Amino acid sequence: MDIKAVGVIGAGTMGNGIAHVFARSGFSVVLCDVEQRFLERGLATITKNLEREVAKNKVTAEEKAAALKRIEGVTERGKLAECDVIVEAATEKFEIKTEIFRDLDRLARPEVILASNTSSISITKLAALTRRPEKVIGMHFFNPVPVMKLVEVIRGLATSQETFAAVRELAVKLEKTPVEVNDAPGFVSNRVLMPLLNEAMFAVMEGVATAEAVDEVFKLGMAHPMGPLTLADFIGLDVCLDIMRVMQEGLGDPKYRPCPLLIKMVDAGWLGRKSGRGFYRY
């Protein structure tokens, strides 16, 4: 499969990181979001992160300029019609993704692969919204996308081997390491990570230790680059809560119940780093 142009839906944290790595690897990118100001913010972040990479001698100033030139920001979804693959990284709500997948299925050529960067929504369910379920797949990147090596490649029930092989190859071209996973709530990454973060929140709620102490335990005792509560703030507490709820509903085991403190903090609008307050203040 000859993939040259890639569409990315959503210019938020994940979407702009995905556009960044595709453009850095020589693909032309159509980055689509609903409002011009979201595009501008996403493109400013890509510029800043590419500058960071120039400062670290990971890319040259010329490569940075060329990568930026390869990205076209659009608010009109129809512009994605020319893309060879489309990666959806929109808000993590099933209703929003439903509308997007139905629309993409209408506008993209029949051979185009539709990938989702969803962190927990069923790929099988997204695929069933389209007339090309064999061409729908999960391409789950990790934040910060330009740095993290993993792409979890998730096969929906109907995903074809051809689609899987094309996406695996695409991840390698991005200098990432693809890992194959079957469709199940939370896949592997969040199935294992989120209960850890949730349990760390229970430890804080029950007064076992402060957030700082819990984080020190994991940084110094387990060599995690960030402690679980810093990481939860980094991911976004609303995202953590949504993922716990998807696993609670999908797996039905009470061990996936979200920590009441997490629910309370999200209710308060304390969403972590992005809102200025979570387990820490920013």
Ligand code: 3HC
């Ligand atoms: N773009 C480009 N480069 C970046 C960057 C970005 N957005 N952010 C950081 N970097 C680079 C820095 O330039 C630096 O490069 P160097 O190694 O060549 O010096 C390197 O990354 C490390 O950055 P810093 O020195 O500034 O900071 P740290 O050493 O504290 O590392 C971190 C930052 C990479 C974020 C590290 O703390 C980390 O790995 N944290 C864990 C992140 C993690 O677990 N992510 C997964 C979240 S789960 C997820 O995304 C899935 C979802 O479904 C929930």
